[in-house]
Amino acid sequence: MDFRLTEEQEKFRKEARDFLEGEKKQKLWEPSIDSWIMAYDPEFTKRVAAKGWIGLTWPKEYGGQGRCAFDRLILTEEILRYGAPAACHWFADRQIGGSILKYGTEQQKRELLPKIMKGEMYVGLGMSEPEAGCDLASLKTQATKKNDHYVINGQKTWTSGGKYMNYLYLLARTDPTVAKHQGLSEFIIPKDLAGITTSPIIDITGNEAWNEVFFENVHVPKECLIGKESNGWRQVMEQLAYERSGMERIMANYPVFEGIIQFVKETKRDGKPLCQDSVIRNKLAQLKIEFEVGRLFMYRVALVMDEGRAPEWEAAMSKAYATAFEQRLANTALEILGPYGQLAPHSKWTKLNGMAYHAYLSSKGYSLQAGTTEVLKNILALRKLGLPTG
Amino acid sequence: MNLSFTEEQEILRKFARDFLTSKFPKKVLKELEETESGYSPEIWKEMADLGWMGLPFPEKYGGTGMTFLDLAVLLEEMGKACMPGPYFSTVVLGGLPILDIGTEAQKQEYLPQIAQGKSIFTLALTEPSGSYDAASIIAKAVPDGDGWVISGTKLFVPDAQVADYILCVARTDDKAKPEEGLTTFIVEAKQPGIGHTVLNAMSGKLCEVVCDGVKVPKENILGQLNQGWSGIKKAIDRAVVAKCCLTVGITQQVLDMTVEYAKERKQFDRPIGSFQIIQHYCADMLTDIEGMRLSAYHAAWKLSEGLSCAEEVAAARAWAVQAGERVIGLAHQIHGAIGVAMEYDLHYYTRSLKACELSFGGADVYREIVAQEMGL
Numbered sequence: 001m002d003f004r005l006t007e008e009q010e011k012f013r014k015e016a017r018d019f020l021e022g023e024k025k026q027k028l029w030e031p032s033i034d035s036w037i038m039a040y041d042p043e044f045t046k047r048v049a050a051k052g053w054i055g056l057t058w059p060k061e062y063g064g065q066g067r068c069a070f071d072r073l074i075l076t077e078e079i080l081r082y083g084a085p086a087a088c089h090w091f092a093d094r095q096i097g098g099s100i101l102k103y104g105t106e107q108q109k110r111e112l113l114p115k116i117m118k119g120e121m122y123v124g125l126g127m128s129e130p131e132a133g134c135d136l137a138s139l140k141t142q143a144t145k146k147n148d149h150y151v152i153n154g155q156k157t158w159t160s161g162g163k164y165m166n167y168l169y170l171l172a173r174t175d176p177t178v179a180k181h182q183g184l185s186e187f188i189i190p191k192d193l194a195g196i197t198t199s200p201i202i203d204i205t206g207n208e209a210w211n212e213v214f215f216e217n218v219h220v221p222k223e224c225l226i227g228k229e230s231n232g233w234r235q236v237m238e239q240l241a242y243e244r245s246g247m248e249r250i251m252a253n254y255p256v257f258e259g260i261i262q263f264v265k266e267t268k269r270d271g272k273p274l275c276q277d278s279v280i281r282n283k284l285a286q287l288k289i290e291f292e293v294g295r296l297f298m299y300r301v302a303l304v305m306d307e308g309r310a311p312e313w314e315a316a317m318s319k320a321y322a323t324a325f326e327q328r329l330a331n332t333a334l335e336i337l338g339p340y341g342q343l344a345p346h347s348k349w350t351k352l353n354g355m356a357y358h359a360y361l362s363s364k365g366y367s368l369q370a371g372t373t374e375v376l377k378n379i380l381a382l383r384k385l386g387l388p389t390g
Numbered sequence: 391m392n393l394s395f396t397e398e399q400e401i402l403r404k405f406a407r408d409f410l411t412s413k414f415p416k417k418v419l420k421e422l423e424e425t426e427s428g429y430s431p432e433i434w435k436e437m438a439d440l441g442w443m444g445l446p447f448p449e450k451y452g453g454t455g456m457t458f459l460d461l462a463v464l465l466e467e468m469g470k471a472c473m474p475g476p477y478f479s480t481v482v483l484g485g486l487p488i489l490d491i492g493t494e495a496q497k498q499e500y501l502p503q504i505a506q507g508k509s510i511f512t513l514a515l516t517e518p519s520g521s522y523d524a525a526s527i528i529a530k531a532v533p534d535g536d537g538w539v540i541s542g543t544k545l546f547v548p549d550a551q552v553a554d555y556i557l558c559v560a561r562t563d564d565k566a567k568p569e570e571g572l573t574t575f576i577v578e579a580k581q582p583g584i585g586h587t588v589l590n591a592m593s594g595k596l597c598e599v600v601c602d603g604v605k606v607p608k609e610n611i612l613g614q615l616n617q618g619w620s621g622i623k624k625a626i627d628r629a630v631v632a633k634c635c636l637t638v639g640i641t642q643q644v645l646d647m648t649v650e651y652a653k654e655r656k657q658f659d660r661p662i663g664s665f666q667i668i669q670h671y672c673a674d675m676l677t678d679i680e681g682m683r684l685s686a687y688h689a690a691w692k693l694s695e696g697l698s699c700a701e702e703v704a705a706a707r708a709w710a711v712q713a714g715e716r717v718i719g720l721a722h723q724i725h726g727a728i729g730v731a732m733e734y735d736l737h738y739y740t741r742s743l744k745a746c747e748l749s750f751g752g753a754d755v756y757r758e759i760v761a762q763e764m765g766l
Contacts, residue, residue: 001459002392003401003691070391261764275766277760285760289685289705296684300393317677374666380676381669383650388664 001370007193011075016078019051024082031083031334033359036076036248038209039085039386042119047087049119054093058101062113072246072296077286080251086342087167088164089210092123095242096169096188103186103227112188123188124161126170126213126237129154134375136171137180137233142182143172143187150174150187152218156199158369159211166191169315175230184232187224194218199201204361244315245301250322252331253359258351259288260333261266269322274336277384283332291329313384320376330359393684394612399463402570406464408624409440410471416735426588427552428595429475443481447489451501452691462635462690469639472738474594476510476549482632482669483548483625484511487574489620491613496576498553507556514544515622515708520627522751524619525568529601531560531575534601537607540575543600546749550597553579558601562614574618576610577601593741630747631693633746634686634710635658635662640743641717647736648721655726662724671720678685678713685709704759711753714743
């Protein structure tokens with residue numbers, strides 16, 4: 001047991017910080033909450049790509065850096081700490097590249113991975129459907145094989161990637177005659193194929209990060225199939241473990257934490273700094289304790305990945321825990337801000353650039369994406385503790 | 391970063407689990423609890439022969455030369471077995487402060503006695519105020535010829551009824567600041583002037599120790615005269631982390647028992663563990679315990695490496711106290727009525743968990759330390 005980072009990792013953290021600090025000083029972007037899922041900036045993504053920081057863990061033979069999952073965790077921790085706009089490449093870097101590496105053909109690896117690493121391929125995730133949320137395997141979007149292509153018909157919802165996505169990851173039914181988990185397949189397709197239309201979903205924060213995506217007789221070349229036909233459920237379960245795994249699950253609203261600590265130090269109420277109020281001290285210390293526990297959960301997930309194992313229960317635990325933490329953090333920040341907590345970003349008089357306001361509203365979705373807290377607890381109970389199914 | 395245990399630690403864990411499971415069935419726990427001494431000298435001797443009493447002490451003092459982190463592993467298993475007796479008092483409260491700040495002569499005299507299982511130690515710190523701060527210590531030691539004379543009442547002293555030596559903290563300068571007038575003495579426990587009363591406590595043996603003109607030679611000062619507080623603070627840190635490790639073991643066993651029960655207990659023609667609410671309770675318990683384990687070992691590792699760790703110790707403690715209560719609450723809820731029956735085993739864990747929480751400062755105290763470390 002050793003909780004230290006290696007010297008090289010400390011150096012890498014510093015390199016990441018220096019890069020982000022420089023970007024921030026040049027005001028190339030404004031730090032924001034949920035920057036990994038809501039702040040799209042292709043130019044930032046290209047600059048990160050130029051550093052070689054997309055596909056950091058992928059093998060060198062495909063142009064990656066061959067580094068460990070823990071190094072990637074350090075990089076993402078810093079990106080989130082700075083609230084840098086990383087959404088364009090986040091999903092491809094986090095999970096799509098890994099899926100291609102594990103299940104893709106040699107040709108798919110040669111074609112798609114470089115596009116991701118150059119910061120040119122922005123992938124929206126097409127899993128959920130209007131009638132398939134937690135019960136993802138009941139999805140209805142059909143992919144019917146015809147000669148050298150598939151014909152896709154159906155609808156996805158809550159597809160990430162905003163208006164920037166140029167590729168779609170798609171989970172669709174290729175065999176309607178077998179049990180629901182057994183007839184699914186994974187595809188990665190260009191978004192500009194004929195028959196695909198999108199319609200933005202405006203969420204509770206007023207943001208357009210998600211879309212509904214409609215497929216009407218979309219012809220998809222069979223080369224877009226990832227892995228084996230009808231093996232999609234197994235493949236996606238592993239992908240979801242990675243989707244749940246990262247620092248974004250505890251640090252999406254980290255700038256609020258730093259901001260509110262600064263706020264209580266600088267703000268006086270009844271003639272004394274808020275930070276001297278024992279109730280406020282107690283609340284913020286509680287959050288710090290919870291944050292550090294969450295961070296250890298996240299670190300452990302990265303270590304499991306470096307053992308070459310999909311972090312199934314570990315990621316389920318860390319994500320369920322951390323998204324609840326983020327909700328408490330946002331709520332505590334609003335409580336401390338009092339009436340100012342109601343003011344939106346860019347409003348006159350707003351505090352913390354409205355980050356707490358935004359974080360509170362957006363955090364309601366954290367415990368739903370990529371496995372609701374309930375689904376994640378089911379995983380812990382059934383797969384880790386071995387409790388019986390109903 | 392590496393969160394795995396070494397092979398040596400895994401062997402220690404496995405061996406300790408087997409040994410403790412065979413030596414401390416609940417029947418033995420019940421019998422020992424009813425005795426005044428609260429421990430079994432025979433098993434104590436066996437544990438000494440295994441090298442456990444000297445585990446964190448260097449070989450030159452008769453120890454095994456292992457680390458505090460190794461000790462953490464053993465403590466976790468002791469928690470899991472709900473092991474009674476003065477191990478924590480002797481090794482953590484007594485031996486480690488001597489190793490930490492004792493003179494060479496003191497180490498050579500006392501540590502081998504501990505390692506061989508010949509002497510039981512404890513720490514007399516708290517007084518009727520029930521506080522763990524320096525100002526609350528009013529027991530006095532005054533110079534007397536070549537030594538000192540201690541008078542005062544110490545409370546919540548664990549295992550004093552069987553102790554051979556007591557590390558006793560007393561005020562030696564009442565004009566200085568509270569932190570700068572305290573001295574720790576190594577006191578022979580069975581000498582005239584010392585009286586103890588075993589209190590009727592929730593779990594384990596806690597005593598009142600009354601010192602009435604107890605004579606101590608000056609070479610029995612542990613650390614510096616009047617500067618005892620820094621050593622005591624460190625002893626409290628170690629004690630707190632050790633309690634966290636015990637708590638990890640206690641709650642892990644509680645979860646294991648609860649999952650087992652939920653798989654077997656049937657209501658409405660199905661195991662109650664197949665109900666999602668019970669499953670989610672268990673998932674919550676697991677998450678709390680894993681958080682406790684990671685934070686406890688993080689603090690233990692820092693202590694073991696000699697790194698500064700005020701925040702990690704405080705965070706581990708505050709988490710363990712809060713999470714422990716959540717875990718035991720859910721365990722009782724899932725067990726239903728049988729969980730509160732003395733004929734069932736859960737009460738041993740409920741009581742020893744709460745006892746772990748109530749010594750050395752609770753969550754509020756440690757949250758405040760975290761706040762200070764955050765610069766608030």
